[in-house]
Amino acid sequence: xxxxxxxxxxxxxxxxxxxxxxxxxxxxxxxxxxxxxxxxxxxxxxxxxxxxxxxxxxxxxxxxxxxxxxxxxxxxxxxxxxxxxxxxxxxxxxxxxxxxxxxxxxxxxxx
Amino acid sequence: xxxxxxxxxxxxxxxxxxxxxxxxxxxxxxxxxxxxxxxxxxxxxxxxxxxxxxxxxxxxxxxxxxxxxxxxxxxxxxxxxxxxxxxxxxxxxxxxxxxxxxxxxxxxxxxxxxxx
Numbered sequence: 001x002x003x004x005x006x007x008x009x010x011x012x013x014x015x016x017x018x019x020x021x022x023x024x025x026x027x028x029x030x031x032x033x034x035x036x037x038x039x040x041x042x043x044x045x046x047x048x049x050x051x052x053x054x055x056x057x058x059x060x061x062x063x064x065x066x067x068x069x070x071x072x073x074x075x076x077x078x079x080x081x082x083x084x085x086x087x088x089x090x091x092x093x094x095x096x097x098x099x100x101x102x103x104x105x106x107x108x109x110x111x
Numbered sequence: 112x113x114x115x116x117x118x119x120x121x122x123x124x125x126x127x128x129x130x131x132x133x134x135x136x137x138x139x140x141x142x143x144x145x146x147x148x149x150x151x152x153x154x155x156x157x158x159x160x161x162x163x164x165x166x167x168x169x170x171x172x173x174x175x176x177x178x179x180x181x182x183x184x185x186x187x188x189x190x191x192x193x194x195x196x197x198x199x200x201x202x203x204x205x206x207x208x209x210x211x212x213x214x215x216x217x218x219x220x221x222x223x224x225x226x227x
Contacts, residue, residue: 041220041221042220043115043204043218043219043220043221044154044202044204044216044218046216046217087153098156098167099146099156099216101153101154103152103153
């Protein structure tokens with residue numbers, strides 16, 4: 001699975017959009033980009049995933065560059081409850097695939 | 112909404128003692144995972160089951176850790192003897208639903224182990 005690089009930490013004002021970047025320059029053609037987040041003292045929670053097209057769901061939007069070497073997770077209106085560690089993971093989807101977590105980005109949403 | 116259940120939520124044990132964690136996955140989920148998360152790091156897979164069979168235990172310290180899923184439903188992870196370095200959060204996850212080729216993993220709340 002391709003390696004990812006994320007900033008260690010970021011701040012965001014409540015109500016503003018939070019844009020979390022992820023670099024995955026060694027991604028291969030059949031690897032998807034996934035995002036999970038982990039709120040303090042809880043297990044990780046799936047957010048969104050994509051291959052090459054931009055994706056949106058009720059939680060967030062995922063923007064993947066045309067060369068697929070980087071992506072951005074967007075939380076359109078961040079709330080205090082969005083304070084968490086956000087993990088960007090690149091992998092081939094399968095029912096035997098483990099998730100390889102890096103250090104992630106700690107997002108602090110401030111009032 | 113169905114959830115992955117884990118117990119206990121917190122466990123304090125002395126080194127050299129035995130400790131066990133229990134996980135009940137979401138009903139119908141055939142795949143079960145145990146991850147370990149050391150403070151300040153991301154979770155790391157210890158063992159993966161497909162039904163009652165082990166699919167991946169390459170990172171499981173087999174001299175002291177064991178895991179079973181006898182009937183392909185709930186699972187137990189055991190450590191014997193516990194060492195100070197085993198202090199961590201132990202997370203259980205399950206998956207089954209296929210969303211456009213991706214098997215989303217649902218995580219439980221974890222068991223926080225402290226070895227003294």
